[in-house]
């Protein structure tokens with residue numbers, strides 16, 4: 001996992017480095033990293049460097065100077081001025097300064113555009129002349145390497161302001177919110193996080209990576225058996241929504257449980273004819289999933305009370321989220337989408353959309369349980385106040401029934417003994433990684449059927465580490 005830091009976190013950390021190590025040259029380290037990545041993306045050919053007035057531009061100018069050793073490098077001062085010492089270095093190295101028209105014309109031959117206009121000091125949005133340059137870059141498909149972040153984005157949010165669209169972003173010390181949440185994150189391309197000697201501040205916000213899923217996935221040992229691996233009980237679905245039972249079972253079974261017991265109100269024959277290994281008899285479980293596809297079941301409160309009396313961690317999804325008891329069993333997980341979270345907190349949906357991370361954190365604190373807020377960005381908030389953003393997946397995962405399979409998968413992970421936050425991070429990330437590796441669209445149960453391939457692959461890679 002990586003810590004996510006805001007612009008002000010980073011500035012404070014950077015100031016501390018400067019005060020403790022006067023004269024330290026962070027900019028050269030940043031520039032070296034940009035040069036290394038630039039050489040991988042575009043090993044040869046002319047490079048156009050769009051340079052802004054601040055230190056982001058300074059990074060770009062030193063990188064331009066280094067690249068000019070063996071290729072044509074064109075420098076455009078996109079805001080009229082640039083970092084003085086950086087400009088001197090670029091001039092000395094033979095970079096050619098161009099104006100807006102020449103920068104745009106040169107795109108037809110360019111192998112790479114380096115966006116060093118604005119970084120963490122930038123205000124959101126782009127002036128008109130830069131927006132036109134970005135349109136020309138996009139139209140010609142020239143690869144873009146963004147320095148720290150695609151200029152135009154707001155460092156601290158996922159909002160989709162007019163900005164560069166990068167194929168790769170080289171950022172320093174830690175990912176910022178714009179790299180990992182919302183539509184902004186889709187503008188960053190591949191993210192390379194470089195250690196330039198600025199210690200990562202403790203922010204309590206993290207982003208999960210595929211390697212975390214690989215390391216944490218619960219793998220049975222040689223002496224494991226179905227009960228030690230974990231039995232998950234599903235009280236999901238109903239006669240009105242029998243599909244939810246199948247979707248939950250699909251998610252639970254394909255995430256690798258010891259056993260799935262189906263204890264809900266959908267026709268048992270339907271479940272067992274589709275999934276013969278699902279057990280219909282009641283008995284011991286290590287975790288329960290409730291609520292998906294309940295609709296307005298008359299005995300919902302009794303069903304919840306029955307599950308609570310088992311004293312095992314619960315995944316509460318969909319309709320169970322409107323019945324939250326005061327004391328949830330330790331290790332329980334709530335899986336609302338934004339509308340459900342708004343209802344849980346008694347606020348409007350737009351308030352959740354405006355501050356999804358804050359609202360997920362508020363719910364985790366109020367209900368004393370881990371909250372997985374589902375959506376394009378998936379936030380896992382714990383009662384202690386930490387928030388982890390799950391691995392991101394393609395948008396077509398957002399379809400009816402994806403949440404049911406996800407709840408099932410999370411149930412399997414809780415039954416395996418994982419803490420609720422790990423179960424949520426792994427379940428949500430697995431769904432996203434699977435959707436990325438098996439481009440669809442696939443209906444949710446079909447997507448779940450690819451979970452085992454992805455788990456096997458991830459675990460295999462983890463074993464080799």
Ligand SMILES: NC(=O)C1=CN([C@@H]2O[C@H](COP(=O)(O)OP(=O)(O)OC[C@H]3O[C@@H](n4cnc5c(N)ncnc54)[C@H](OP(=O)(O)O)[C@@H]3O)[C@@H](O)[C@H]2O)[C@@H](O)CC1
Nearest residue numbers: 014026027030053054055056118119120121122123148198
């Ligand atoms: N943190 C670290 O450890 C390290 C950081 N490093 C690098 O420094 C970068 C941060 O540099 P920075 O603070 O100089 O800010 P930066 O992003 O260059 O922009 C500020 C300038 O842009 C201007 N401006 C802003 N918005 C604008 C707009 N919309 N339209 C027009 N103008 C606009 C703004 O003008 P003003 O606000 O004064 O009007 C000001 O002149 C960081 O991202 C990283 O690349 C590395 O060198 C090494 C270690």
Ligand SMILES: Nc1ncnc2c1ncn2[C@@H]1O[C@H](COP(=O)(O)OP(=O)(O)O)[C@@H](O)[C@H]1O
Nearest residue numbers: 337374375376394395397398400401402403404
């Ligand atoms: N834009 C998106 N990109 C990727 N995944 C998404 C997007 N929107 C929703 N999802 C995922 O799709 C699932 C939808 O869950 P939910 O809304 O509960 O659906 P349902 O209740 O119909 O099963 C969740 O796993 C969610 O995170």
Ligand SMILES: [K+]
Nearest residue numbers: 115118149151
């Ligand atoms: K930039």
